[in-house]
Each structure stands twice: as C-alpha cells, then as structure tokens.
Amino acid sequence: MFRPVSPKFNVTLVEEAVQRYWKSHDVFHKTMDQRIGGPEYVFYEGPPTANGKPGVHHVLARVFKDIFPRYKTMQGFHVSRRGGWDTHGLPVEIEVEKKLGFKVKQDIDAYGIDKFNALCRESAFAYIQEWERLTDRIGYWVDLETAYITFKNEYIESVWSILKNFWEKDLLYQGFKVVPYCPRCGTPLSDHEVAQGYAETVDPSVFVRLPLVDEPGTSLLVWTTTPWTLPGNVAVAAHPEVDYVVVEHALPEDGTEKLILAEALVEKVFHGEAVKVVNRMKGKALKGKRYQPLYTFLPVQKQAYYVVLADYVTTEDGTGFVHIAPAFGAEDMAVGLEHDLPLLMTVADDGTFIPAVRPWAGVFVKKADPLIIDELHTRGLLFRSENYTHTYPFCWRCDTPLLYYARPTWYIRTSQFKDRMVELNNTINWYPGHIKSGRFGNWLSNNVDWALGRERYWGTPLPVWECVDCRHQHAIGSVAELSTLAGRDLTGLDLHRPYVDEVTLGCPECGGKMKRVPELIDVWFDSGSMPYAQWHYPFENVEQFHQQYPADYICEAVDQTRGWFYSLHAISTLLNDQVSFKNVVCLGLIQDGNGQKMSKSRGNVTDPWEVLNANGADAMRWYLYTAGPPGQERRFSSELVGEVLRNFTLTLWNTYSFFVTYANLDGWQPGDGQQAQYSDLDHWLRSTLHALVRDVTTAMENYDVLGATRPIEAFVDQLSNWYLRRSRRRFWKSESDGDKQAAYATLYEALVTVSKLLAPSMPFLAEELYQNLVMQMNPNAPESVHLAVWPAFDPTLVDDKLNRDMALVMKLASVGHAARNKANRKVRQPLAEAAFSVGNADEARVVQAYADLLEDELNVKRVRALDTTGEAVAYSLNPLPKQLGQKYGSRFPAIRKTLLAADPEPAARRLLDGQPVDLEVDGEKVAVLPEEVEVRVQAREGYAVASEGAYLAALVTDLTPALVREGLAREFVRRVQDLRKTADLQISDRIRLYYQATPGLVEAVADFKEYIMAETLTVDLVSSAPSEAATVSQAEFDGEQLTVGVEVAR
RNA sequence: GGGCCUUUAGCUCAGUUGGUUAGAGCGCGCCUCUGAUAAGGGCGAGGUCUCAGGUUCGAGCCCUGAAAGGCCCA
Secondary structure, three states, X not given: OOOOOOXXXXXXXXHHHHHHHHHHOOHHHHHHHOOOOOOEOOEOOOOOOOOOOOOHHHHHHHHHHHHHHHHHXXXXXXXXXXXXXXXXXXXXXXXXXXXXXXOOHHHHHHHOHHHHHHHHHHHOOOOHHHHHHHHHHOOOOOEEEEEEEOOOHHHHHHHHHHHHHHHHOOOEEEEEEEEEEEOOXXXXXXXXXHHHOEEEEEEEEEEEEEEEOOOOOEEEEEEEOOHHHHHXXXXXXXXXXXXXXXXXXXXXXXXXXXXXEEHHHHHHHHOOOOOEEEEEEEHHHHOOOEEOOOOOOOOOOOOOOEEEEOOOOOOOOOOXXXXXXXXXXXXXXXXXXXXXXXXXXXXXXOOEEOOOOHHHEOOEHHHHHHHHHHHHHHOOOEEEEEEEEEEEEEOOOOOOEOEEEEEEEEEEOHHHHHHHHXXXXXXXXXXXXXXXXXXXXHHHHOOOOEEOEEOOOOOOEOXXXXXXXXXXXXXXXXXXXXXXXXXXXXOOOOOOXXXXXXXXXXXXXXXXXXXXXXXXXXXXXXXXXXXXXXXXXXXXXXXXXXXXXXXXXXXXXXXXXXXXXXXXXXXXXXXHOOOOEEEEEEEOOEEOOOOOEOOOOOOOOOOHHHHHHHHHHHHHHHHHHHOOOOOOOEEOOHHHHHHHHHHHHHHHHHHHHHHHHHHHHHOOOOOOOOOOOOOXXXXXXXXXXXXXXXXXXXXXXXXXXXXXXXXXXXXXXXXXXXXXXXXXXXHHOOOOOHXXXXXXXXXXXHHHHHHHXXXXXXXXXXXXXXXXXXXXXXXXXOOOHHHOOOOOOOHHHOOHHHHHHHHHHHHHHHHHHHHHHHHOOOOOOOEEEEEEEOOOHHHHHXXXXXXXXXXXXXXXXXXXXXXXXXXXXXXXXXXXXXXXXXXXHHHHHHHHHHHHHOOHHHHHHHHHOOOOEEEEEOOEEEEEOHHHEXXXXXXXXXXXXXXXXXXXXXXXXXXXXXXXXXXHHHHHHHHHHHHHHHOOOOOOOOEEEEEEEOHHHHHHHXXXXXXXXXXXXXXXXXXXXXXXXXXXXXXXXXXEEEEEEEEEOO
C-alpha cells in the first residue's frame, strides 16, 4: 500500500514533514558522505554577512546556489558544500558605532579598539539564527557547521600568506589614492557612505586665466567649482577631438586679450557677448603648450604646467579645459600618473591649508574659496566668478562637505596582470554570456591597481611592518614568521587590532624598532581568498585545497562582478595564474511587484517569511527559477509565487493523489506491469517523458535553469490534463487487465521520474513523492530522492513522430471543442459525428488512428477525416511564405499573387493529391509543391464548423431520440456523482440509488440502466421516493425534472 | 559622461537561422467539463511588439539613431 494522500494539499505540513525526515535521517550529510570516492564537483559559497536580516535577494542567490550541487550529487558527484561567513568590514563597524552612538572615528579610539572589535565580532553574527532558520526553511543545503569564518586566526593567516607572496613578487606597494574624505571625522568614506550624503549645494563657479608662456597676451580659460584646489594645479587637460578657438575679447578697462576655450562653450561663457574668433584648432594641437603656474607654494621637481590630453573632458560645462590637481580628484590622479606630473598635497588631514600655502595656512579650504577668488582677481587672473548649484556629497554623519583627497594607501599591482586576467576570463563560462565580455570583461580591461588599504579597525590587518627609524618595510606571511622575528611565541595571538599592533620587530637594516603599518585590508580581499583560506592553506589541508580548486560552480548576483567575482579572479590570477571558477551564474536583482528596487527607504521590501508561510519553499524556489532568465532583474511578490502553487504544484499533487488513491484501491504495486499492454497514449507519454529527461539533463549540464524547469511544468500539465484526463476510465474500470496495468505502470514511471527531475528545484515535494512512491514500496531504495540516481533517458522510447501526432490530436480536439461551442452543443450531449479536415494525407491517417480517443474526448459516435472531394464546397490556398519566400526570394510576391488569382479548386485537388501546381509567373514556369501551400477547406451547410489554420472540425448536430436519451442519461449520472460527493461517500462505496423523474428522463434511465449503475457504483436502482437515510437532491435540466437520493448499500 | 541589460496584451513572460493571422499563464465576461483537481476546455474583450529611420520580396527578430527603466562605473 502507498501511504494515503489527501487530495487537499497542505504545503506547510508536507514541507515540515520532509524537513523532519531529512533531519532525523541526516540526509544532508549522507548526500556528501555517500558520494565520497565519486568525481568531485566543486562549489564555492560566496560568504554573506550575518549582521543584517536575510531578504528575498538572499533567497534568490541561495536557491540558485542549491540547484546544481543537488543535481550533481544525483549524478554521482561528491559535492562538498561548505558554507562561509564574511565577518569583517565597515558595515559591521557602522552597526556597532550606531549601537554605541558614536559620531566620529575618534570615538572608537577613545572607547578602545579592543572593546570595539570585540563588539564587532559579536555583531558580525547578530542575525546568524535568522540566517540559519531561513537557509533551512528554503532547503538550501550548505554545511554551516563547518563554515569558514573570515575573522578566524587561521583564515587571516592564510590571507597573510597570500599577501606575503604578493610582497615577494613586488605586487604590493604603497601609493596614493584619491578618496572621498571627511576632514572633520578624519576618515575616508566608502562609496556606500558617500551615496547616502548627496545634497544640493551652492559652490563658487570661477573662470581663471592661465597665461601662455610662449604666446604673451593669450590665456587658457579654465573653470572650476573648487578654487581651493587651484594651488594644487599642475596641468590643464583638453579633449583631443574637441574644437577649440582663440577668441579676441575686449577688456573692460582697455585693450583686448586672447582667450582659448572650446568652441561649443563660447556662447555660454561669454553670455552672447560678441567675440572675435581669430583661430581654431583641435584639442590635440594644444598638447604641450606651457602656461605660467598660478602658484608656486611648493617646489616642483617634475615637468608641470602644460596642456595634456584626456578623453574624459566634456563640453557640457565650463570651458573645455579641466584644471588638473592630482591630489584632489581621481581622474586628476590618473592623468597625473599617466604624464608623471607632480603631486602637490597642499591640504592637511584636517582640511586646512598647510603652512607652505602661506596666505591661507590653517584656513579650512572651503572657507578659503572666497579669499582665493579675491587674490586671483587682484592679480588679474580671474575672468569671472559666479555661483553654481549642484549636488555634492556631504558626510552622512556630520554634514561636512567631503573633500576628494589623495591619501597614501596600499595597492596590489593588478594592472600588471590585466591582459592575463582578460585571457583567463575568456575561458570561464558566464551565464548570462554577455557578462563575460560585457560588464566583467570591460571591468577587467579597464583594470587599475587594487586599492587594498583601509584606515579602519575591524578587518584583516595588513601584515607589513615598518621601521620607525629607517622606513624599512617587511611583510609577514605567517604567525611562525612573526614569532621568529618578534623573538617570542605568538601562537594564539589574536591577529586583529589592537593586539597585532602591539607586536614590534627589530629592524634588520638599522636595528631600530619596526611597527605594523596602520592599515587593514579591503574585505573583498578576505572573501576572494576563500579558496585558500577556507582550508588554512598552505599551512594545512594541502590536499583538500588542491581537490577543491578551482570551483566548478559559483553563483551570486550581478553586483558581485566588481566584488567577489573580481576578487576571486584577481587573486587566483596573481597567485596561481589560473581561474578560480569555471562556471558562474550571475543573477539579476530582485524588484518588487512594480519593478521598483526593493529598499528599506521605499518600504517595499518583501519579507521572505511571509511568502514562505503562505506558499512554501518549493513554490518560492520554482518561481525564482522560472520567472525569467536568471541574469535579468525579476519582479517578486507573494501573488506571483501563489500562482505557482495553483498552477503547477496543485496539478502535480492531484495527479499524485489520484494515482495513490486508485493504486491503493486496486492493490497495484510497482513491478505489476508484466502483462501490461501499452496503448498509443502510454507510448506517447513515455516518449514525452523521456524527451523531457533528455532536455532537462542537457539544460542542467549547460547551467540553463529556465530550460531545466519550465519544461517540467509543461510536462506535468500534459500529464494531468491530457494523459490522465484521457485515461481516467482505464483506472476506474473494475477488471484488472493489461490495459489497466499499462496505465498504472506508465503513470507511476512518470511520477517517479518527475520527482527525480524536480529534486534539485523542488526538493520538498520531490521528496514527498519519492518517499511514498518509491521508499514505501521498496525499503532497499536510496532513502532520499536526493540520494537517488538522476534518471537516464532511453532514446529508443523517444518517438518524435508520435509526439507530433499527439500534438495534432490535441489540436483537433481543441478545434472540435470550438465547433461544439459554436453549435451550442454541450459536451455531455453525444453527437453523431465529427469530421476533420487536415493538411495532408499523413495527418488524415492520424485522424483515423486516434478516432477512438477523439470520439471519447468530444463525445461523438464517429470520427473521420473529411472527404475533401465530395463534401467541401470551397477551397482556398494559403501560400506559405517561409517555404516559397526562401526558395524564390524577390519573386515570391508575384508567385503568391498568381497563385491566389488562380482557380483554387483544381489547384487544391492536385496539391491534396501530392502533385505540384504549374504556374506561369512573369513568363517563367514555376512548379509550386504541395508542402509550399496550405490548402484550406470550407464545409457544406448543415455542419457546425470551427477551424484553425489548415484544421477544420465539422460536427453533425442533428439529434436522434436515442442521442437525446443518452444525453439525459449522462446528465443523470452527473447529478448522482455530485450527490455522492455531497454525501461525502468514499470513492469505492457502493450505493442504493432512488430516483423520481419526468417521463422523458425515466425512459432514458431505463435505456441506460446498466451504464448508470456502472458509472455510479449503484447496486440497487430504485424508482421511488428516497428513504429517510438517503442524501437527496432535486434538479431540472433539458426540460426534465429529477429527484435523486443515495445511500450506502450495506 | 561611459559600459551592460531591459522595453511584446491590464499583470508576469515566451517568441527558434527574419517567413502563415505575434503566443502562453494570471486577471475579466459568457459558456462548458469534472468522483484527481484550489483545476480543465471553448468563446470573447484586451497588441501602432517603446519611438524614428534603414536593409529585405518579407522585420517583434538584423542595422543606425532616439526615448524610458534598471544595474555598475565615473
């Protein structure tokens, strides 16, 4: 016996029961343990941070991470699914700062780094239970007990060893990076912090003359909104392709001057004032022109104060010249490096000018703006000064305007490996494919050195020690090395600040004291190191590392292109000159039901629990897999997930429930199919099923999640709404013959196979089906569907011809139903005949072959192919553009016209007979073949017809008294069946049936007594008023009246 | 400003190498079927395939440009 299945599907009960089963049988660990010895399939978990609640986007990533390991496990692979947690970084620090009410960075120093970091360590796992609970509930199988944690000493030590490796290869160096910096808080801000603080503000807008050295009386005109950066000016950038003009302009006092600026901006700059253009040139012609420096506060050793070319210069605003101060802009810095310009750091950490900038020493730079403008005016260098309103970033903590500052920091020389990273990337399979050469490829080919340093507290310390006296630097690659150099055993030392900072070394160069540099490293370096650091490689687990590197599969959302995808790829390239992942699925972002980004501030964040509680994990997973291509952003709402439940899950469940109900009634067991006599319908279903197995397997192998899921849904629909609908009677009938055996065997195979195909995507429902259909009957089977073997498909069972034929039958049934509808003949009323017109002789044979099936489906006494010579009165020809157009190209319209102008009847007859039709088109003979034209027919009067394309159904709608009586009998049966349901009878209950009716109906009941009794399981048909015990109903239909009562027959 | 993606019915999405009258599901109205069904079937309403050019016998699909939205970068 199969365990009885309620036709009502309770998603929570089912999924919770499965969850309990997995737990009690430790199924997850078995999926790893039982595959030891199998080929390895390597999956890397991109570590999330558990300092916030997991949201829908995390569910998305996690279910996509889950699907391939499950699949590969069923294919016999050993998939170790080690989890991981990202624990360092600013987000964690900010949470703690908020909790402590800190406003500025110095608060942390005052509070104590040790205490602060202790809180960070806790906070990193503040929501760990939430994460574990959700991970469990959605069925994401990942080993969290053995998860790697980035703050562990072992992890940090591995990261150090990588950095040491880079250090030894001279890939780690100190340089300058322009960062958004809050002078009040004394700290650079991360992009994410900057994004929070944009506000509209008014800044000066000044136009400044830069007199040319070699052309007296001529000046470059530059524009800036940050006059305070002018003392740092060392060059001017022009766009090579933009047109520049020299204009002559009358001075207010007296005489004229010549100014150079972009032609497109002349009007804007001069506000329409008439100016005389005396020369015109491309920007590249200006290259190298020297101008007089604005200021000379700082000594300059390198070439400076000349025009350079840069593509980023625009003619949107300003003058078409950009003043370059490498210390105060990222682009300026890049230009400065490119041309080896000096870097003038004129501003101190607190945002005030340094003493060397004598007139404004100690003045906060923003306050100095008007002073500088005055000073320029005095010297006659100010062309104009205005106000400019724009959005500018402010510190989100203290509202101080941020300054873009060059700060000394540490870099990794990734740009040296740019080409190699691009090459290696070309060997990676990206899904979707456009990311490879698009977003990721572009990012790689624009690679700049990785800015590694962070001036923060909670993170992996940069393991570089520097001599206080002679500046000698040394990188540490292990705790052992640190111990040796420090002269004491440091095993067990917390490698975080402040403890690691307390370790000082002796300088090998001068014998002085070496202290650690203050920086931490970028958290992305932590996560990008996970292939090595998760194993504490190279200190331990060398074999495991080699076995688990590189990854076969990783998956994250698209925002990780510059995050984890990049850090994995860069570190792997620099360290081992190879890829660290071979296949990567890149997910789009989750939007709300209206296509808006989910964000806390919009208040449109969907709580995953809400959806899980309402619809279950499987439905949520299925929606995420099937809603659209994985790389696209996808809309998400509880309603959309609910549709999955209604359309797909319930259809499958009911098929399953139907099977179990009848198999139990009949005592059918798997293996009972020996005498099975398979019908065409069975062959068709198996053919479709094996084609499905083939397609889903191929899709899985290609990381095509849509292709691996949507076809299952289509199959289940056909299984339920065609196979089962057309097979119901085979299960009901009381004799147990070969036909019934075949039906059971076929349906059983389909359900078991579907459960396996669904295992990676709907792990809960798949398990429920498998437990009952397989385990219940065969205790020796693998104890979980997730330990079972992925189904093999049998190519000999896939019959494309059969599949096409059945598709035609379904189409004809659909057209037949349409004809019934038009004729206003409900299906319960039998009709004498349905005749079909189809496209060709082969299709006509299909009509004959499946006549029984169509008769049953359409409730007609006879199905036949329409006799196209005798019955059709009108033909029309439909030239097929695909065939004819491809063959004749530009002559197609003429051929089409000629064909349509011809008498359709003789042409149609030839074509239907398989003969070509000869046409004369523009003086040339053209033979049009039957497959190039679709022949359509119209049926004679007296038929009810419906057609679609070449297919036409004609019904004989005249009713004989016998047909009417049969219709009444079916109507009668229908009322009784309803009543059985109302009376809550068991499907197998036998009944006593009372009835009283008007004469027409009485006659029909008499005629079809046996049919009625068989259909309704009536053992005693009584023509009288119902007994007291009976359940009774009254009805009126087709002009007849009826009272019926049922009671269980004892 | 740059890169990538998206735009097809009220909503969510398909749409093969360009080829018949652009499809499905949900939702809506009418009808119908049903002892597996929370379902199924039929009909109907609902589309200038974002827009403008171009290539072609023929464009939802290819090319160019634009617009709107999204993501990333500057």
